[in-house]
Amino acid sequence: MTRLFDPFTAGDIALANRIVMAPLTRNRAPNAVPTALMATYYGQRASAGLLITEATAISHQGQGYADVPGLYAPEQIAGWQRVTAAVHAAGGRIVTQLWHVGRVSHTELQPGGGAPVAPSAIRAKTKTVLIKDGVPTFVETSEPRALDIDELPGIVDDYRRAALAAIEAGFDGVEIHAANGYLIDQFLKTGSNRRTDAYGGSIENRARLLLEVVRAVTDAIGGGRAGIRLSPVTPANDVIDADPQPLFTHVLRELAPLDLAYVHVIEGATGGPREVPDRPFDYAALRAAYRAAGGEGAWMVNNGYDLSLAQDALAEGADLVAFGKTYIANPDLVERLKQGGPYNPPDRTTFYGGGEKGYTDYPALSA
Ligand code: 8OZ
Numbered sequence: 310m311t312r313l314f315d316p317f318t319a320g321d322i323a324l325a326n327r328i329v330m331a332p333l334t335r336n337r338a339p340n341a342v343p344t345a346l347m348a349t350y351y352g353q354r355a356s357a358g359l360l361i362t363e364a365t366a367i368s369h370q371g372q373g374y375a376d377v378p379g380l381y382a383p384e385q386i387a388g389w390q391r392v393t394a395a396v397h398a399a400g401g402r403i404v405t406q407l408w409h410v411g412r413v414s415h416t417e418l419q420p421g422g423g424a425p426v427a428p429s430a431i432r433a434k435t436k437t438v439l440i441k442d443g444v445p446t447f448v449e450t451s452e453p454r455a456l457d458i459d460e461l462p463g464i465v466d467d468y469r470r471a472a473l474a475a476i477e478a479g480f481d482g483v484e485i486h487a488a489n490g491y492l493i494d495q496f497l498k499t500g501s502n503r504r505t506d507a508y509g510g511s512i513e514n515r516a517r518l519l520l521e522v523v524r525a526v527t528d529a530i531g532g533g534r535a536g537i538r539l540s541p542v543t544p545a546n547d548v549i550d551a552d553p554q555p556l557f558t559h560v561l562r563e564l565a566p567l568d569l570a571y572v573h574v575i576e577g578a579t580g581g582p583r584e585v586p587d588r589p590f591d592y593a594a595l596r597a598a599y600r601a602a603g604g605e606g607a608w609m610v611n612n613g614y615d616l617s618l619a620q621d622a623l624a625e626g627a628d629l630v631a632f633g634k635t636y637i638a639n640p641d642l643v644e645r646l647k648q649g650g651p652y653n654p655p656d657r658t659t660f661y662g663g664g665e666k667g668y669t670d671y672p673a674l675s676a
Pocket residue numbers: 334364374488489545579
């Protein structure tokens with residue numbers, strides 16, 4: 310019953326417990342530079358076994374929303390150094406989530422006002438956020454252009470350089486964001502990938518970019534400092550695969566020998582129901598395929614967990630449980646789970662953008 314609160318080692322990262330703060334986009338990094346307020350926010354949550362930062366752009370091209378942070382310029386690395394120092398001073402561990410949004414972007418956010426890039430020129434029926442007259446405003450994503458095959462090595466190299474920048478910034482590791490309809494997921498799934506070259510068509514081809522990115526990152530910083538996030542059936546950002554079970558079985562088999570610290574799986578619809586109608590998925594079979602192929606990374610589960618669901622998941626073989634919205638509102642979530650609550654309710658109106666309100670002002674139990 311108490312395993313949730315026991316120490317655990319994921320790859321090279323020693324965690325005080327099995328409770329993880331999920332990556333949460335908060336849009337509070339003007340000009341993509343992490344702020345002192347962000348250091349306060351993450352520092353407040355350092356009693357989690359592991360903190361995963363909000364999604365962080367690996368390049369200007371990988372940027373898709375106003376005021377999300379980056380990890381490709383010196384001032385961004387310096388900003389993150391304050392964050393990792395605050396978390397480490399409080400005894401925590403923190404990895405950063407490496408992100409390329411692909412087609413989920415807008416010309417206003419792209420270098421030179423160009424089109425966002427994608428596996429194929431298919432527009433996502435989804436919105437992004439721009440700041441209009443100082444106010445965060447939802448807008449339709451722009452029409453993307455299909456990446457030339459010659460551009461892919463440069464994108465893989467951007468991931469590698471961002472992983473090295475993460476280590477320079479003091480992170481304990483990185484999480485490769487391969488979920489939620491962003492670039493890597495756009496390549497994986499049939500709905501967004503119509504390519505006819507070595508990166509489209511077969512499962513092997515659609516998984517190629519993901520595996521090249523993971524190999525580049527693990528070669529650069531070691532598998533024990535790298536995790537990956539996957540979302541087999543989420544409808545997020547209008548990306549759907551016709552047959553996700555064999556696709557993800559292939560991905561997990563190929564990931565198995567890379568000695569990742571962890572595999573992070575979003576069950577169902579990101580931030581929504583744990584079951585997606587008409588899209589059944591067998592997560593236990595996915596883990597079994599990974600283990601059967603020799604994969605030893607920690608198995609991290611996410612989506613809608615509370616104390617009792619988390620304990621059930623650990624009993625059924627998960628190693629780590631990531632909490633999202635609950636972590637927005639409860640900086641001392643570990644203590645609250647230990648005591649069985651109470652939990653502050655999250656205020657949705659302050660999730661994206663703004664300042665301290667709804668960010669660093671949620672009270673701890675001791676306050
Ligand atoms: C919410 C708003 C913007 C981006 C994701 C990075 O879903 C995100 C995201 C979430 O993975």
